[in-house]
Amino acid sequence: GENVEQHPSTLSVQEGDSAVIKCTYSDSASNYFPWYKQELGKRPQLIIDIRSNVGEKKDQRIAVTLNKTAKHFSLHITETQPEDSAVYFCAAREDTGNQFYFGTGTSLTVIP
Amino acid sequence: DAGITQSPRHKVTETGTPVTLRCHQTENHRYMYWYRQDPGHGLRLIHYSYGVKDTDKGEVSDGYSVSRSKTEDFLLTLESATSSQTSVYFCATGTGLRSGANVLTFGAGSRLTVL
Numbered sequence: 001g002e003n004v005e006q007h008p009s010t011l012s013v014q015e016g017d018s019a020v021i022k023c024t025y026s027d028s029a030s031n032y033f034p035w036y037k038q039e040l041g042k043r044p045q046l047i048i049d050i051r052s053n054v055g056e057k058k059d060q061r062i063a064v065t066l067n068k069t070a071k072h073f074s075l076h077i078t079e080t081q082p083e084d085s086a087v088y089f090c091a092a093r094e095d096t097g098n099q100f101y102f103g104t105g106t107s108l109t110v111i112p
Numbered sequence: 113d114a115g116i117t118q119s120p121r122h123k124v125t126e127t128g129t130p131v132t133l134r135c136h137q138t139e140n141h142r143y144m145y146w147y148r149q150d151p152g153h154g155l156r157l158i159h160y161s162y163g164v165k166d167t168d169k170g171e172v173s174d175g176y177s178v179s180r181s182k183t184e185d186f187l188l189t190l191e192s193a194t195s196s197q198t199s200v201y202f203c204a205t206g207t208g209l210r211s212g213a214n215v216l217t218f219g220a221g222s223r224l225t226v227l
Contacts, residue, residue: 001171006154034216043202043218044155089154093214098143098162098206099170100216104154 002027004092006103013080014111021106023090024072030092033073034100035064038087047088048075080110115139116219118203124225131190133222135203137183143206144186145216146170146178148199155202161186193226200224 003026013019025033031052036044050057050064050073057064061080066073077084090103117136125131135144145160147170157170159178167178175197177189190197203219 009152032214036216036218043220045218046215049215091155091216098214099157099160100145100204100206101157101171102147102155104152 002030002092002094002099002101004090004101004103006090006106008106009104010107010109012109012111015080015082017080019077019080019084019108019110021075021088021090021108022072023074023092023103024070025092025101026071027092027094028068028071030094032093033064033066034091034093035062035075036089036091036102038089038105040086044089077108080108082110082112084108085110116203116205116217118201118219118222120222121220122223124227125193126227127194128192131193131224131226133188133201133203133224135186135188135219137186137203137205139205139217140183141205141207141217142183143214144180145204145206146176146186146188147202147204148172148197149202149221150199158188158201190224193224195226198224198226 006023034049037047038044063076087105115138119134146158147155156172161167161180179187201222204216206214
């Protein structure tokens with residue numbers, strides 16, 4: 001099955017700085033890569049996603065890049081704000097079984 | 113999200129007892145998933161379903177069984193609960209469109225403590 005690795009496990013940034021979270025995947029058949037944000041005590045919620053036929057996608061302050069050759073994808077958050085503090089999960093979906101495999105999460109803290 | 117309801121939201125039980133968690137959706141989504149969330153492990157897939165009575169194992173299925181007799185309901189059963197199954201369990205649904213927007217939507221979670 002798919003194996004998704006995520007780094008770093010914790011990240012602290014000053015408000016206004018950028019944050020970058022990186023993930024790698026193992027299965028070249030994976031074709032869809034979502035990112036989820038989970039606030040303390042809440043459910044994970046989709047914030048952005050990218051498909052294998054696209055190299056980059058942006059939505060206001062967040063962007064995701066995908067390098068299919070290297071099998072890695074990254075989440076970029078610019079101009080961070082305290083409300084960006086949360087745990088972020090990357091995931092990869094295998095095309096064959098429609099299974100989603102998640103990374104182990106990154107706890108982001110934005111220091112005011 | 114109002115379309116996915118998990119019950120119970122909290123449960124404390126003893127080792128060796130059976131436990132059933134229920135996930136109910138009103139979205140008419142084809143796919144349903146059960147994940148467990150543990151510190152340092154992220155979200156790990158237990159079982160998933162791709163239609164009524166169609167289920168398959170995930171990466172951590174030992175000690176768990178599932179059933180889906182209706183599109184809207186997906187049950188997760190711990191046949192004989194162990195302390196290692198203490199976790200937060202999330203149900204999720206997906207439309208199942210491989211080329212389309214198969215967005216995974218999560219329920220609020222069920223916190224299970226096995227003493």
